Amino acid sequence: MTSATAPASPGDVGTQANGTTSGTGSQPSRASRRGASGGRASGGRASGGRQAAPRRKKPPTAAGQLLQSTWLIVVVLVLWWVLSARSTNFFIPSLQQILEALGTDLTNGVIAGGALYSLSNLFVGLAIAVVLGVGLGLVLGEVGWLRRVVDPVIHFFRCIPQAALVPLIIGTFGIGQGPKMGTIAFACFWPILLNTIDGVLGVEPTVRHFSKVYRVPKPLYFRRVVLPAALPQIVAGVRVALPIGITVMVVSEMFASTEGLGFYILNSSATFQVPQTWAGALLVGVVGYLLSVLFVFAERRLLRWYYASGAK
Amino acid sequence: MTIQDSPAAATTHVMQVRGMSMSYGTGAAFNPILQDLDLDVVAGEFVSIVGPSGVGKTTLLRCLSGLLTPQAGTITVSGDEVHGPHPDLAVVFQDYSRSLMPWMTTRENVAFPLQGKGLGKAERNALADENLAAVGLAGQGDKYPWEMSGGMQQRVAIARALAYQAKVLLMDEPFASVDAQTRFDLEDLVLKLQHELGVTILLVTHDIDEALYLADKVVVIAEKPATVVDVIETGFGEDRDQLATKADPRFAEARARIMHRLKKD
Amino acid sequence: MNPTLSRPAWLLLARLGAVALILALWQTVVSAGLLPSMVPGIADVASAIVTSLSNPLFWGALGRTLLAALAGWMIATVVGVVLGLLIGSIRFLDRSTSILIDFGRSFPVLALMPVVIMLLGSTTTMEIVVVALSALWPVLVQTIYGARRQEAAVADTVAVFRIPAGLRFRRVLLPGAMPFIATGVRISSAISILVAVGVEVISQAPGIGRQITLMQQNQQWDVAFAYLFFTGLVGWGIAVGLQKIEDKLLTWKRQMND
Numbered sequence: 001m002t003s004a005t006a007p008a009s010p011g012d013v014g015t016q017a018n019g020t021t022s023g024t025g026s027q028p029s030r031a032s033r034r035g036a037s038g039g040r041a042s043g044g045r046a047s048g049g050r051q052a053a054p055r056r057k058k059p060p061t062a063a064g065q066l067l068q069s070t071w072l073i074v075v076v077l078v079l080w081w082v083l084s085a086r087s088t089n090f091f092i093p094s095l096q097q098i099l100e101a102l103g104t105d106l107t108n109g110v111i112a113g114g115a116l117y118s119l120s121n122l123f124v125g126l127a128i129a130v131v132l133g134v135g136l137g138l139v140l141g142e143v144g145w146l147r148r149v150v151d152p153v154i155h156f157f158r159c160i161p162q163a164a165l166v167p168l169i170i171g172t173f174g175i176g177q178g179p180k181m182g183t184i185a186f187a188c189f190w191p192i193l194l195n196t197i198d199g200v201l202g203v204e205p206t207v208r209h210f211s212k213v214y215r216v217p218k219p220l221y222f223r224r225v226v227l228p229a230a231l232p233q234i235v236a237g238v239r240v241a242l243p244i245g246i247t248v249m250v251v252s253e254m255f256a257s258t259e260g261l262g263f264y265i266l267n268s269s270a271t272f273q274v275p276q277t278w279a280g281a282l283l284v285g286v287v288g289y290l291l292s293v294l295f296v297f298a299e300r301r302l303l304r305w306y307y308a309s310g311a312k
Numbered sequence: 313m314t315i316q317d318s319p320a321a322a323t324t325h326v327m328q329v330r331g332m333s334m335s336y337g338t339g340a341a342f343n344p345i346l347q348d349l350d351l352d353v354v355a356g357e358f359v360s361i362v363g364p365s366g367v368g369k370t371t372l373l374r375c376l377s378g379l380l381t382p383q384a385g386t387i388t389v390s391g392d393e394v395h396g397p398h399p400d401l402a403v404v405f406q407d408y409s410r411s412l413m414p415w416m417t418t419r420e421n422v423a424f425p426l427q428g429k430g431l432g433k434a435e436r437n438a439l440a441d442e443n444l445a446a447v448g449l450a451g452q453g454d455k456y457p458w459e460m461s462g463g464m465q466q467r468v469a470i471a472r473a474l475a476y477q478a479k480v481l482l483m484d485e486p487f488a489s490v491d492a493q494t495r496f497d498l499e500d501l502v503l504k505l506q507h508e509l510g511v512t513i514l515l516v517t518h519d520i521d522e523a524l525y526l527a528d529k530v531v532v533i534a535e536k537p538a539t540v541v542d543v544i545e546t547g548f549g550e551d552r553d554q555l556a557t558k559a560d561p562r563f564a565e566a567r568a569r570i571m572h573r574l575k576k577d
Numbered sequence: 578m579n580p581t582l583s584r585p586a587w588l589l590l591a592r593l594g595a596v597a598l599i600l601a602l603w604q605t606v607v608s609a610g611l612l613p614s615m616v617p618g619i620a621d622v623a624s625a626i627v628t629s630l631s632n633p634l635f636w637g638a639l640g641r642t643l644l645a646a647l648a649g650w651m652i653a654t655v656v657g658v659v660l661g662l663l664i665g666s667i668r669f670l671d672r673s674t675s676i677l678i679d680f681g682r683s684f685p686v687l688a689l690m691p692v693v694i695m696l697l698g699s700t701t702t703m704e705i706v707v708v709a710l711s712a713l714w715p716v717l718v719q720t721i722y723g724a725r726r727q728e729a730a731v732a733d734t735v736a737v738f739r740i741p742a743g744l745r746f747r748r749v750l751l752p753g754a755m756p757f758i759a760t761g762v763r764i765s766s767a768i769s770i771l772v773a774v775g776v777e778v779i780s781q782a783p784g785i786g787r788q789i790t791l792m793q794q795n796q797q798w799d800v801a802f803a804y805l806f807f808t809g810l811v812g813w814g815i816a817v818g819l820q821k822i823e824d825k826l827l828t829w830k831r832q833m834n835d
Contacts, residue, residue, distance in 0.1 A: 065672070072673045091695040149591045153599065159767070159812030163687075163775030164789055164805050171793040171801075172613050246685045247775065254690075254779040255790075262688070266779075269691035277691050284688035285680070292683040377737055396736075403737045410730035414829045415752040424748065425738035456829060476738060 093275040101275035102283065111264065111283065118260040119287075121177055122249045125184025129241060133189045134234055137196025138222055141230070147197065158194065162187035162248050166255050180252045187248045188241035195237025199230025232306050235299050242295060246288050261287070325388075326400070326479055326512050327353040327376070332385030334371055335537070345371045346382070347537035353480065353514055358506055360523035361516045363533040364574055369516045372533070373484045376514070377403050390479060399429075402478035406485040408466045412457040418444065419453030422472045429476075443471040446508075447501060463494035467501070474505065483515040487522070496554050499526060507550055520570050525557055530566070532573050542573045617799040625803035635788070639807065642773050642784035645701050649708025650769035654762055657713050661720025661758075662750050671721065678721070682714035687775050699781035704773060711772040712765035719761025723754025759823045766819055770812050 077095075084094040105111045140147045165183055173179035203226055211221050253262025261284050268276035300307070329351035335344040345368040353359050363369050374380040376387060378397040387394040389401060402425075405411040412421050422440035431439070437453075444453055447467040457465050466486060473481050483502075487495040503526060506513055517523050523530050524546055532542040544566050548557055557563060604619045606612055617625075629635045664670045664678075690707050697703040731753065735745050751758075777786025785804055792801040 068669070068672045069676055073676060076677070091692075145591075148588060149595050152592055153595055155816070156809050156813055159816055160805065160809035161771040161774040161786075161812060163771055163778050164786055164808050166775075166778055167790045167793045168798075168801055168805060171798075172616055243683060243685065244771075247687050247771070250685050250688045251775050251779055254687075265688060265691050269695060274695065277695065281689045281692050285684040288683045288685050289680045292679070374733075379733055379736055397739050399739060401737070403733070405730055405733060407730040410728045411734045413731065413749065413752070415755070416748075425740065427748075428738060428740040428744055458829065 091274055093278060097275040098278045098282065101273075102279035105264075105276065105279065111261070111280075114259060114261045114264045115283075115287065117177070118249055118253065118262065121180045121252075121260070122184060122245050125181040125249075126188050126238070126241065126245050128181065128185035129188035129192055129245075130238060132185070133192030133237070134196050134227075137193045137234070138200060138226060138230070140193075141197040141200025142222075142226065154190070154193065158190040162244060163251050166248070166252050170252060170256050175256045175258070180249070180257070183252050184245045184248050188238075188245045191240040191244065192234065192237040195233050195240070196230060199233025199237075200226055202233060203229040232303055235303060239292075239295060239299070242291060243288065246284075246291070250284060324354055325352050326355040326390060327351070327514070328386075328388045329376070330386050332375060332382045332387065333537075334368075334375055334380065334382045344537035346375070347535075347539045349385070349533070349539055351531060351540070353512060355479070355512055356510050358503075358513045358526055358528045359515070359531060360527035360529070361514065361531045361533060362520055362523035362570065363518065363538065365518050367533055367536070368538040369518070369533070370484060372538070373403075373482055373516050377401055377482050400479040402473035402476040402481055404466075404469050404473050404481065404483045404486045406488050408469045408486075408489075409457070409462065412465060412468055412472075414456065414458055417454050417456055418449065418460070418468045418471075421457065421468060422453075422475050425472065425476045439475045439477075440471070443475040444468070446474060446505060447471045461494075462490045463498060466490060466498060470498075470502070470505070474509065474511070478511075480512045480514060483513065485517055486515070488517075495522075500554070502526065503552060520567055521558065524563055524566055524570075525552060525554070530570065532570055534574050542570070544569065615796065615798045617802055621799035622802045622806070625797075625799040626806060629800065629803050629807070635785075635804070635807075638783065638785045638788045639811070641701065642770075642777065642786060643811070645704040645782075645784065646708055646769040646773040649705045649773070650712050650766055652705070652709040653712035653765055653769070654716050656709075657716030657761065657765075658720050658751070658758055661717045662724045662746060662754065664717075665721035665724025665754070666727070666750055671725065678714075678718065682718055686711040687772060687779075690776060690780065694780060701782065703780075704776045704782045704784070707776050708769050708772045712769045715764040715768065716758065716761040719757045719764075720754055723757030724750055726757075727753055756827055759827060763816070763819050763823065766815055767812065770808070770815070774808060 081095045084092060085096065087094060102111075140150070162183075165186060169183045169186070170179050173182070207225060207229065211225055216225065249260075250262040250265075253260035254266045257263040261280060265277055265280035265284070268274075268280055329349060332346060332349045332351075333344070334346040335342060337343045349372070351359075351361075361369065361372065371380065375382045376394075378387075378394050378401070381395065389398045392398065412418075413424070416424060419437060419440045422443060423436040426436040426439060441450075441453055444450060447470050449464065449467055449471065452460075452464075457468060460468070469486075486502075487498050490498065499522065502513065502515075505511070513526075515523070515526060527546055530542075530544045530546060531540055532544070533539065534541045546566060547562065548560065600619050607616055607618045664674055686707060689710070690703075693703050693706055697706065727750070731749060735749055740749065773784065774786035774789075776782055777784040777788075778790050781787070785808060789801050789804045789808075792798070792804065
């Protein structure tokens, strides 16, 4: 098996993929990753290093903590409300108008239909990317020579700005839902693939040797050993892919569509419904935020063993 | 509790501590660490503070260096009451590998606090090289700390404290994480530097032999919360030797006295 | 398991073979008519690539995109690093801003583009603003991470030697956080190009993304694919270059980890 023992060259898939794990803040490239073992420092959780001791003060109460983490948001919203209320610029509506537009279109179903359309594109595209990315990543992670051969190809495709694909894919296959899902899937595929490979490379050599010695059958080995061990890294890859997917979702709908949240925003701006344009943009932001919060929750549940085992 | 000096002598004291108390937490979690602690350090003196592990030595040193503010009592350095790090104090930390900045060369590490003092570049570098030479690292200024052994890194940390030109050097278990031979070398280096430069040194350690070998005065702290239980003048003079001094009957006697002090609950 | 692959020459040959295989596959699929007829064959794309090389229009478009991406990226880097060091080193700010930053970084900024177009028009300035707003977050978040992780011993050292705030910021906080900042800067370089091209695809802002859309609408598919190829090449070049620079700048970090 070359994957565990071959020292990864700087251009190798495994090492470079580190950058992709870092969307939500992770350790710098290669820290604790060098050396043959690779360890389980993957998943973007930094290791080592004593952190600055918090100043020894009275621990703040729960109410105090809540206040501390929310006061700035309240200030921002109030400032926005007050300042925009006096705006004379046609293109900067008051926050009140924006919220009213949002309320109207939320209740009459205009937005709900668009959101359903957009989100179904996103989820199907992401699901395809996960299945293909993880499947191929497991294979490439295990088969060292194949990984080394296709390494430049993978990096080239990963570096194509995903938005540039939108006109070509939609131009070729039409403006239906399928091509949009395909574009999202293509864009999300690469970070998931690279992180999966990275995760497989990080599997403890001891675990690998154990499986060999006990002659664990290949399918069982993939399903019960490699997949769970690489899971933290795979999840990190999906976390990176999610915002890319949302961005491509919006671009694809703004490029050519008659439905969806991106279309709602573009259509509103084209017809000079300024508050609606702002409302749509804000709504996409809120949806993006909610999805990432939900994702973190799901991750905490899915990777409970990982956090509990102190591997972070 | 054990002050022999008369108040009149206070002017020669470079550092004085009176009635210092420190605790963490409140209510059920209340945890007193230091209780009513007094300490006097005369200019040019080498004082060791010795106590068992976990007695609160690091808390004491953090209070003395101004990193922590005690809840009661006063600390004066050069006649000023201390409310934060004092310019006449420098600290050599136990954790040398972390207290040196890995992105700076050893010369830059030594010169860095001088930049904070507002010295010009040429002057900073000259002082850095001079002090690196004093700790036996002449010509090694362009190396990075991580290119050096642990003992050499601790020499850099000592050079940094010396270059700062403080009157008092606080050392927190400075030789705890090096091997025995390096430790002896560093101890002798510190003794030599102290005699040459006349700097005052306050060293915190859990090692009784080290405390006795280096110091003019050993302050024993023990109990919970910690307080001063004994003060011993060693009287070994300037010429010390790792073998001869430690074989001195006075050494064994003082050692026994300290161990006795630390044992009785 | 293939021992010969450890030899560089064989590896290169195998890699070229893989590329050839993919191209052959594409050609077969196109020739067999499995894809819609507008998808060009290999030869057409290759000749379009060669023609583009001597086309000043192409170089101008690519240059505009890169300049916009670079400007937005640099603004994002400076703002992100300064804000990040401040927020990460002051606990009160850190706590107060955490929800806002979480919101900001999960916000698909391209959705805001129509709003920014209303305010600034379909101009390069608009493009730079959208790029900067998108690329800011990885730098900001990574810098906050780096600044938070100051070693206790370093913090004590800085306090004991009474290092003034400005010097501390420049010589301790910044280099200490540098490995994290580098990661953030690398991520946002990719985002900058992605967003710059994205803005051009869906607005009238000039650049290579706009050219791809125009070529596709003009049915010049071979040229559109050639341009796509160049965007990938540029993105790849930047990624490799930044990795090289990072390796050089952060020698101390790598040594420490060995």
